[in-house]
Amino acid sequence: MGIRDIIEGKKQWRAHMARVKALPPDYRIVYTEIQKYLFKVGPVTLAGDQLLPGIVDFFAEGAADGKGVVELIGTDVAAFADGLIKDAPTYADVHREATTST
Structure with a gap:
């Protein structure tokens, strides 16, 4: 990964976070909780995946349709994130496999 890749990645992340900030407050709060949860659980494909931008797209559509965030995902944020x-x-799976195979 070169310096240009890092700079481009930062630009993309900033643009992504600007889209998050444009969401209504309740959607932003739930998005932040989902993001924290996913970073903690650590799906291996999260880094290069379209998961987080897809969530923002889903939330933006819901907000545009006048739906509340609870209508879209339910009351259990972790269960919604687990479903995704x-x-x-996950990194926990990778670690578990590494420790059991030795």
Whole structure:
């Protein structure tokens, strides 16, 4: 990864976060909680994936339709996030495999 890749990645992240900041407050709060949860759980594919931008797209559509965030995802934020990554390997899975195979 070169310096240009890093700079481009930062530009993309800033543009992504600007879209998050444009969401209504309740959507922003839920997005932040989902993001924290996903960073903690650590799906391996999150870094290069379109998961987070996809959530922002989903939330922007819901907000544009006048729906509340609870109408879209329900009351359990972690269950919603788990549903998004249910088939994706996590860093915990990778670590578990590494420790059991030795």
